[in-house]
Amino acid sequence: MNYSKVEKSIFWPSLILIVSATVLLVIFRESAGPLLESWLQGITYRLDWAFELLTIGLFIILLWLMLGRYSRVKLGGAADQPEFSRFSWGGMLFSASMGTSIMFWSIVEPLYYYTWPPFGIDAASNTAAEYAVSYGLFHWGISAWALYALPAVVMAYSFYVLKNPSLKISSACRGVLGKHADGFIGKAIDVLVIWSMIGGLGTSLGLGVPMVSTVLGNLLGIEVSLWLNIVIIIIWTFIFSISAYFGLYKGIRKLSDLNIYLALGLAVFVIIAGPTLFILSYFTNSLGLMFDNFLLMSLYTDPINQSGFPQAWTVFYWAWFAATAPFIGIFVARISKGRTLRELVFNVLLWGSLGSWLYFAVFGGYAMDLQLTGKVDLIGIQAESGDPSVIVAVLNSLPMPVLVSIFFVILGFIFLATSLDSASYVIASVATQELSPESEPARWHRLMWGILLSALAISLTMTGGLNVVQTSSVLVAVPVLIMYILMSLSLIKWLKENESKHVYVKDEK
Numbered sequence: 001m002n003y004s005k006v007e008k009s010i011f012w013p014s015l016i017l018i019v020s021a022t023v024l025l026v027i028f029r030e031s032a033g034p035l036l037e038s039w040l041q042g043i044t045y046r047l048d049w050a051f052e053l054l055t056i057g058l059f060i061i062l063l064w065l066m067l068g069r070y071s072r073v074k075l076g077g078a079a080d081q082p083e084f085s086r087f088s089w090g091g092m093l094f095s096a097s098m099g100t101s102i103m104f105w106s107i108v109e110p111l112y113y114y115t116w117p118p119f120g121i122d123a124a125s126n127t128a129a130e131y132a133v134s135y136g137l138f139h140w141g142i143s144a145w146a147l148y149a150l151p152a153v154v155m156a157y158s159f160y161v162l163k164n165p166s167l168k169i170s171s172a173c174r175g176v177l178g179k180h181a182d183g184f185i186g187k188a189i190d191v192l193v194i195w196s197m198i199g200g201l202g203t204s205l206g207l208g209v210p211m212v213s214t215v216l217g218n219l220l221g222i223e224v225s226l227w228l229n230i231v232i233i234i235i236w237t238f239i240f241s242i243s244a245y246f247g248l249y250k251g252i253r254k255l256s257d258l259n260i261y262l263a264l265g266l267a268v269f270v271i272i273a274g275p276t277l278f279i280l281s282y283f284t285n286s287l288g289l290m291f292d293n294f295l296l297m298s299l300y301t302d303p304i305n306q307s308g309f310p311q312a313w314t315v316f317y318w319a320w321f322a323a324t325a326p327f328i329g330i331f332v333a334r335i336s337k338g339r340t341l342r343e344l345v346f347n348v349l350l351w352g353s354l355g356s357w358l359y360f361a362v363f364g365g366y367a368m369d370l371q372l373t374g375k376v377d378l379i380g381i382q383a384e385s386g387d388p389s390v391i392v393a394v395l396n397s398l399p400m401p402v403l404v405s406i407f408f409v410i411l412g413f414i415f416l417a418t419s420l421d422s423a424s425y426v427i428a429s430v431a432t433q434e435l436s437p438e439s440e441p442a443r444w445h446r447l448m449w450g451i452l453l454s455a456l457a458i459s460l461t462m463t464g465g466l467n468v469v470q471t472s473s474v475l476v477a478v479p480v481l482i483m484y485i486l487m488s489l490s491l492i493k494w495l496k497e498n499e500s501k502h503v504y505v506k507d508e509k
Contacts, residue, residue, distance in 0.1 A: 011431040015193040016441040036471040040074045044311040048301045051318040056298045059146040062345050070495050074503040075160040082338040088253050090351040091260040093332045100208030106359040108365050109136045118309045119284035133364040134286035138297045138357035139317050147321045151349040154487040156336045165434040169193050169326045175490025190430050196476040197327040197423050205457050212412040216390035219405050229461050237454040239417040252421050261420050264413045267362045273399050274366045285359035286325025319477035330426045337437055340505050367394055424450035
């Protein structure tokens with residue numbers, strides 16, 4: 001495996017920005033926190049239409065790519081074959097994208113919708129219960145994965161068809177930016193993308209570490225503390241370091257495969273041990289409700305009643321996913337050599353959505369059953385002790401709670417490690433001069449970013465500044481809106497101008 005040299009004009013500005021901004025946000029977190037929150041609220045309320053139209057627009061473009069004349073364009077030359085099995089490929093794209101977020105929100109999110117439902121529905125009513133899981137299926141389904149799929153398609157086309165020797169979002173915008181993609185504008189885009197990755201990981205940490213810490217504390221009979229959180233981050237870093245050392249083929253792929261096996265195993269256990277028929281029936285009903293209201297949910301801004309529901313949930317999610325999408329797009333593009341455009345889009349939308357739906361169906365359905373039957377008052381626990389305690393209560397209600405909790409903690413560690421090794425690989429790729437399909441960023445480079453991310457995580461956990469960094473990263477979604485437009489226009493232009501370079505696959509398996 002060949003290793004490529006560092007792009008100093010991206011590496012140093014990114015490193016300086018991350019360290020400086022983090023230090024400033026921590027020092028001034030008491031004043032910066034409310035300011036950033038007000039900015040975030042302003043964005044979600046004033047640009048709700050923009051994020052919703054962007055997301056539905058991307059879905060339309062992706063449908064065109066799957067069904068149109070360019071659907072059989074191969075990402076690579078005639079002799080290029082996929083590097084990974086479909087299982088490993090799907091496992092890596094899902095694990096890198098979701099992290100511990102899906103473990104956390106699939107349990108607690110339906111409870112929020114039950115007590116604060118959309119469309120003016122009465123709280124804690126039967127109708128609210130029907131929408132509780134269906135809205136989770138919507139937020140973590142096709143639309144979310146459309147935000148991830150478009151950057152992946154453009155990056156993969158640029159890298160494997162046009163042979164642009166870099167995995168940078170600036171390269172994906174070259175069709176519109178031209179020579180400016182190599183200048184200040186392009187460098188600024190790439191540095192901004194790296195910052196968005198830091199914030200995205202901050203969100204995974206902000207959800208994953210307290211969740212794992214609470215479950216582990218319950219298992220060991222100890223109080224959740226700052227030091228327990230730090231120990232978790234250190235263990236997580238150790239797992240990541242082993243994976244990053246072995247690289248994409250021997251490290252990240254194998255860790256992702258293990259991750260998917262464990263995630264599927266836990267879901268199957270809950271289906272069998274829980275109220276099986278209710279979970280299956282509730283999911284079927286929720287899925288139908290989601291598809292029946294897909295356009296309404298996609299374009300719901302509630303301008304008359306002004307409940308704030310679509311801004312607090314849908315628009316926030318689209319902004320969060322958009323901010324982290326360049327990172328996911330680069331990683332998915334890198335592992336998609338030899339696929340066709342149709343295959344890439346279809347598999348990202350289908351397998352990404354199915355994975356998310358499985359967890360909301362199983363864990364969301366099980367949590368709602370506990371609440372609706374009165375077996376466990378999860379809403380009361382949520383109000384009194386917080387979301388991590390809800391997860392502990394759900395795990396303790398299952399048969400063999402100790403074994404289930406141990407399994408859950410192991411899965412949480414691996415999900416966190418998978419997110420970090422994927423992110424460090426992508427950051428190192430963006431800060432590398434040139435990459436060919438046969439090369440990787442230098443091993444020290446990948447490890448350095450991972451260790452830096454872990455050090456920042458520990459510092460932010462100790463100082464309480466993690467939430468501020470999370471909020472600041474979502475603000476990056478505003479310029480990312482423009483990036484999406486540039487990437488979409490670049491792709492359409494490239495497809496029309498480079499037909500002679502296309503290799504078409506006649507029969508896709």
